[in-house]
Amino acid sequence: MNLDELIYYLDGGNDSELFARSAAAKSQGVGNQTHPRGLIELSNICPKDCYYCGIRQPNKEINRYQMKFEDIVAAADFAHANNYGSIAIQAGEQQSPQFTQLITDVLTELQTRHSPPLGITLSLGEQTKETYAQWRLAGAHRYLLRIETSNEKLYYTLKPNTPKHLFNNRLQSLKDLRECDYHVGSGVMIGLPNQTTTDLANDLLFLKNLDVDMCGMGPYIKHHNAPLQDSKQSINERITLTIRMIALLRIMMPNINIVATTALQTLDENGYKKGLNAGANVLMPNITPPKYCVDYNLYDNKQYVDILSEDFNIEWGNLGDSPHYIARTK
Numbered sequence: 001m002n003l004d005e006l007i008y009y010l011d012g013g014n015d016s017e018l019f020a021r022s023a024a025a026k027s028q029g030v031g032n033q034t035h036p037r038g039l040i041e042l043s044n045i046c047p048k049d050c051y052y053c054g055i056r057q058p059n060k061e062i063n064r065y066q067m068k069f070e071d072i073v074a075a076a077d078f079a080h081a082n083n084y085g086s087i088a089i090q091a092g093e094q095q096s097p098q099f100t101q102l103i104t105d106v107l108t109e110l111q112t113r114h115s116p117p118l119g120i121t122l123s124l125g126e127q128t129k130e131t132y133a134q135w136r137l138a139g140a141h142r143y144l145l146r147i148e149t150s151n152e153k154l155y156y157t158l159k160p161n162t163p164k165h166l167f168n169n170r171l172q173s174l175k176d177l178r179e180c181d182y183h184v185g186s187g188v189m190i191g192l193p194n195q196t197t198t199d200l201a202n203d204l205l206f207l208k209n210l211d212v213d214m215c216g217m218g219p220y221i222k223h224h225n226a227p228l229q230d231s232k233q234s235i236n237e238r239i240t241l242t243i244r245m246i247a248l249l250r251i252m253m254p255n256i257n258i259v260a261t262t263a264l265q266t267l268d269e270n271g272y273k274k275g276l277n278a279g280a281n282v283l284m285p286n287i288t289p290p291k292y293c294v295d296y297n298l299y300d301n302k303q304y305v306d307i308l309s310e311d312f313n314i315e316w317g318n319l320g321d322s323p324h325y326i327a328r329t330k
């Protein structure tokens, strides 16, 4: 699809055609099963100043935590016992030898602890290529790093233009991850202040061009202690835009894994279901122990929803790898 077509559909030009096409692309590209990943929010310590995010370093109103090795392994055991085939480990963007080692130790332990081992996605931000390689070798095989927006100018309204936050570094990280042979995921926020439909259409072209294996995109939601202003779009507008974005990406990239995000579920009690209907095929329910996850608030009113309902058509106990990765590395 070209830019004009994307803008046409994003503006609501023909929803019935859009969703019919995405449903066909989904069943042909990835089938109709939903793959669950148990999400472990390992730490909310973060050195960055992203203006939208509730765990940004300058936010002094939260309790900082880091799960211990034993707690992380116990959360993975919980996932395994509950028939998750995969987990995702997410945290603030800490870069330190200790942190790198902790993750390496966890990954090493998880390779032999369960049989077969859980699939592991990391979502730990920008790191050096050496660190990415070390974690890949230790057993992680997927990595999520959202570009947040592909418009560099808009990017610097989300983050300060300082050496810690350079757009080009984030692009480099995405390249490094691919070179380290990860299944690479990226994504954007939808409904940011000053974001246009053209920006969103360009985001889709960016993801296509990056040839991602996985994608997570969700609505922007204001956090009360983060300085970025609220979205100019209503909740309903953001929900609608998000499901159109999912549907368009599914048509453009039929065999990638696409997440129906918690942010979408936070704005709409049927968000997961709407995301899946639009073309998503992954859910990432939170399995962080309650004593920690209360402090992992990226945005206000974050939801915790169980996915046992038949509605979600979950395929338990399987890795659920992205067919796109399998095809491109064959």
Ligand code: 5AD
Pocket: 052, 053, 054, 146, 148, 188, 189, 218, 219, 220, 221, 222, 223, 263, 298, 299
């Ligand atoms: N609203 C929506 N999504 C957010 N994220 C962080 N803060 C917010 C927010 N206020 C998303 C970012 C990040 C992911 C882990 O969570 O896109 O990459």
